[in-house]
Amino acid sequence: MKLKIKKYKEQLQSWPQKGYHIMAQYDDEKIIVYQSYKKQIGDFAVKNQYFGGDFSLERMTWIKPNFLWMMYRNGWGKKDGQECVLAIHLKMTAFKKYLKNSVYSSYNERLGISREEWQIQIKESSVRLQWDPDHDPFGNKMERRAIQIGLRGEFTRCFAKDDILLIEDISDFVKEQYEYVLNNDLDNLLIPEEHPLLFDDEGLNIKLKLNEH
Template identity: 80%
Template sequence: MKIKLKKYKEQLQDWPQKGHHIMAQYDDEKIIVYQSYKRKIGEFTVKNQYFGGEFSLERMTWIKPNFLWMMYRNGWGTKEGQEYVLALHLKMSAFKRYLENAVYSSYDHNLEISREEWQDQIKESSVRLQWDPDHDPFGNKLERRAIQIGLRNEFTRSFAKEDIILIEDISDFVQEQHHFVLNNSLENLIIPEEKPLVFNDENLNKKLRLNQN
């Protein structure tokens, strides 16, 4: 795997405990995001290094940069149809483009626009943005919020082929680490090394409600 790994307990000391944070592994060129699929889609994708075959370009596809949120969502790769866990090395420029075009998937007054304006944006945009409770390795909710991004139409097509640098199958790694969780042995748990992502673009940070401390 071409992912940097670090003990969970060591990382926990440095992570923010609450607020809106994009927890991820990234550098200037790329960011790691995660998805889970059934075996046929996963095998095709890893072999060909793009999304095709039984992958639907017509449906919205959700990406998650936070490893433990993905593990909560797919039950550490045990949920039906989510056994094949992929780590996608995504161009940072593409990830930023998604967020610049994203519209919140549900309305609230913090958006500083009317419900009608939000509804118009929803109709026009092909990117959805959602903040959900983050989770610990056991699936317990945390105060910190985790981001997920939904893509459709031209963004799904771009994501499927042009925006990805590398696709890795990390299913075996996920299974190995799941054993430590099942045995309540978090001192041995190793996960991708992650830190909060903040952009140089203050308008984007404000739109995403990112906490910067």
């Protein structure tokens, strides 16, 4: 497994507790995002290092850079059809491109545009942006917000093949760590090492609310 792993409790001490943060494992070239699929889709992706087979290029696909938020959504890989947990090493240039082209999935006056303008953007855009409450290992809501990005159309096609550097199946790791959660043993829980991500592009930071607390 190429992921960098660190004890959850050690990371917790330095993590922001509230505000909008892209919590992720990343460097200048790549960012790790997570998805969960049924075994046939996951096995094809790992074997071929791209998404194909039963993977639908016509549906919107959501990516999540935050490991624990993914665990909340897929029930630590226990939900039906989400047993195969993938860590996708995504080109950072592609991730930024998604965000620059994204439109918020729900309207808010703070977007600085009218509802009508937002509705036009939604129809024209192929990237959705959503902030949701982050969650702790037990699934409890936190004040900090976690990001997820929905892709469709040409963005899905680029994501499925061109934008990926590596696809890892981390299902066994997830199962092992879930045992610590079930036993209420967070002292031994290991998760991918994550830090808040900020961009050099201040306009993008503002759009994503990353300067807000």
